[in-house]
Amino acid sequence: MNDSIVAWSECLEKIASKGDREAFRLLFNKFSPLIKSFAIRLSSGTKSENLAEELVQETMLKVWQKAGSFNSEKANASTWIFTIARNTRIDLLRKKARHQNNRIANDHSEEGFDVEDIWVEDENEDVFNQMAKQRSIKSLHETLQELPEEQSFILKKVYLEDKSHSEIAQELDLPLGTVKSRVRLALNKLRLTVDRF
Amino acid sequence: MLKYHPDTRFLTDYAAGSLPESQALCVAAHLHYCHSCRKHISELMELGAELFMTQAPDSVNADSFDKLMEKLDAPQPEAQPGTLHTNQVQSTPVEHEALPRAIRKITGGDIEKLGWRNLGKTFRYSTIQTGDSQRESSLLEIKAGGEIPKHHHGGDEITVVLKGSFSDQEDRYHVGDYIVRTSGETHTPVASQDEDCLCLATLDAPIVMNNWFYRLVTPFLNKPTSSG
Numbered sequence: 001m002n003d004s005i006v007a008w009s010e011c012l013e014k015i016a017s018k019g020d021r022e023a024f025r026l027l028f029n030k031f032s033p034l035i036k037s038f039a040i041r042l043s044s045g046t047k048s049e050n051l052a053e054e055l056v057q058e059t060m061l062k063v064w065q066k067a068g069s070f071n072s073e074k075a076n077a078s079t080w081i082f083t084i085a086r087n088t089r090i091d092l093l094r095k096k097a098r099h100q101n102n103r104i105a106n107d108h109s110e111e112g113f114d115v116e117d118i119w120v121e122d123e124n125e126d127v128f129n130q131m132a133k134q135r136s137i138k139s140l141h142e143t144l145q146e147l148p149e150e151q152s153f154i155l156k157k158v159y160l161e162d163k164s165h166s167e168i169a170q171e172l173d174l175p176l177g178t179v180k181s182r183v184r185l186a187l188n189k190l191r192l193t194v195d196r197f
Numbered sequence: 198m199l200k201y202h203p204d205t206r207f208l209t210d211y212a213a214g215s216l217p218e219s220q221a222l223c224v225a226a227h228l229h230y231c232h233s234c235r236k237h238i239s240e241l242m243e244l245g246a247e248l249f250m251t252q253a254p255d256s257v258n259a260d261s262f263d264k265l266m267e268k269l270d271a272p273q274p275e276a277q278p279g280t281l282h283t284n285q286v287q288s289t290p291v292e293h294e295a296l297p298r299a300i301r302k303i304t305g306g307d308i309e310k311l312g313w314r315n316l317g318k319t320f321r322y323s324t325i326q327t328g329d330s331q332r333e334s335s336l337l338e339i340k341a342g343g344e345i346p347k348h349h350h351g352g353d354e355i356t357v358v359l360k361g362s363f364s365d366q367e368d369r370y371h372v373g374d375y376i377v378r379t380s381g382e383t384h385t386p387v388a389s390q391d392e393d394c395l396c397l398a399t400l401d402a403p404i405v406m407n408n409w410f411y412r413l414v415t416p417f418l419n420k421p422t423s424s425g
Contacts, residue, residue: 033254
């Protein structure tokens with residue numbers, strides 16, 4: 001994917017500047033199968049085809065709408081789109097849960113937050129310039145391949161299956177501390193630890 | 198000086214989007230004040246994107262793109278690219294005076310407008326509605342020099358300081374600090390003398406009656422009051 005980072009950024013910029021539908025089609029062809037895969041995994045066990053298609057539609061619609069706020073100096077296109085897919089997924093699951101809870105329709109007391117009030121799509125970070133970002137992504141890509149299976153397995157569960165540490169611990173019948181330490185070990189290897197001081 | 202941060206578990210679950218909403222509210226409040234955790238979150242999002250990109254693709258319905266095109270062609274504002282700017286309101290750098298976005302949303306700039314319940318003369322709280330039925334989130338305010346009556350935690354509690362500072366037996370906590378207290382701990386938070394202390398707290402409350410607020414409040418039978 002590394003060689004395409006710039007190309008995807010350019011697609012987003014073309015969409016923003018002139019509503020370029022060909023660029024949008026390119027993005028769609030690349031990302032929608034990934035978004036669908038992301039949705040399918042998260043609701044394994046339930047019939048999820050509709051949800052998965054809905055996630056694709058909703059996410060890609062937002063990509064189109066928000067393209068103007070994409071800034072290639074502050075984010076990679078893939079990270080930006082992943083963030084939108086994550087927030088859309090949270091939103092769809094919340095709506096579904098509300099529906100299942102059978103909330104009284106005219107319950108006007110429900111103030112509620114929008115997903116983005118809590119999962120702020122944070123582009124105000126001054127983190128790296130584009131070059132540094134590409135370097136760090138590359139090493140991330142390589143190091144991920146070198147992780148022990150038990151660590152990458154858990155990382156995938158965390159990120160792709162919408163499972164919290166506690167849920168993973170339950171599912172795998174492991175102590176919560178073991179799940180935590182595997183994630184921590186993986187992050188250490190990926191050099192994604194916090195430098196506080 | 199901000200000193201207490203969410204651990205890896207909270208940060209990765211937040212980044213992945215699986216952290217329950219009420220706890221995510223606390224992480225978001227901390228992030229509002231903490232540059233190093235925001236930076237870490239953006240790295241964790243890059244990791245997420247990397248895993249996302251290496252998934253096996255799953256083919257979408259043949260008409261999926263055309264359906265989307267129809268939406269774009271619909272005569273609605275949503276059809277315009279780049280019309281939706283999520284962050285245009287708060288893209289300014291974080292100011293310490295400003296409350297986190299979600300908190301600003303519920304207070305609308307004036308915390309007196311919330312429905313508060315008083316508990317003694319120096320402490321009041323206001324419950325926050327979230328989509329999380331397992332936990333309870335509230336804003337807590339301790340008047341300068343006041344304290345929360347000694348209490349015992351029935352469940353895990355996360356507290357984030359939003360204004361002022363408070364102390365307990367262990368330390369003094371400042372704006373942005375993310376403090377986790379586990380079930381069974383007892384403490385007596387006291388606000389600093391010079392300023393009221395406003396906190397956001399999320400408490401695990403699988404059984405409502407075990408919630409310490411509830412036990413404390415019940416005898417007083419206070420009605421929600423708005424002192425504004």
